[in-house]
Amino acid sequence: MTIFGAIGIAETGMTVTRKWMDAISDNIANVNNATSTDEAAFQERFVVARPLSSGQGGVEVQGIELGSAEGRLVYEPDHPLADEDGYVRYPSVDMASQMTQLIAAQRSYQANAAVVDRATESYRAALQIGQA
Numbered sequence: 001m002t003i004f005g006a007i008g009i010a011e012t013g014m015t016v017t018r019k020w021m022d023a024i025s026d027n028i029a030n031v032n033n034a035t036s037t038d039e040a041a042f043q044e045r046f047v048v049a050r051p052l053s054s055g056q057g058g059v060e061v062q063g064i065e066l067g068s069a070e071g072r073l074v075y076e077p078d079h080p081l082a083d084e085d086g087y088v089r090y091p092s093v094d095m096a097s098q099m100t101q102l103i104a105a106q107r108s109y110q111a112n113a114a115v116v117d118r119a120t121e122s123y124r125a126a127l128q129i130g131q132a
Contacts, residue, residue, distance in 0.1 A: 005057065010115035012058035017109040019061050020047045024102045027093050034074075034088040036081045041071025042091040068092055 023045035030042040044067030052058040070092070077086030 006119040007116050008056075009058040010112040010119070012052065012060060013112040014109055014116075016047070016049045016059050016061055017105050017112065020049075020105045021102065021109070023047050023064065024098055024105060027091075027098050028095070028102075030091055031093045031095055031098070032090070034076075034079060034081055034090055035071075037073065037083045037087050037089050039089065040069035041089045042093070043067050043069050044091060044093050 027044050033042050035041055046065040046067065048062045048065055049059045050062040052060055071089045072092050073087045074090055075086050076082055076088050079088045081088050
């Protein structure tokens, strides 16, 4: 693998991780969105990644999967969207899980960025050797 190959692979990892963090952000932003019981709840987003088909290494986003639209029913009779029994529907997004995933995604992004930095430094050092 060349230095440029390492940079390219790390960039694909950064792209997938950015999409993962976008999905987590959507999930966190909608964790408290209530709907009436006859409507679907916000569906949690999950990023699905796969290896690049070129065989050169790296990953790409295969797609986005959605969680359950059933959500969870919460008894809030004073809520404006409450049904006749006093229930509203909230998404089944677990905030602790989302925060854990966000930390993992941030670390993944940082690791891929470090690979880009190290490969760039190696490339520059190789250029300096060639000039001497």
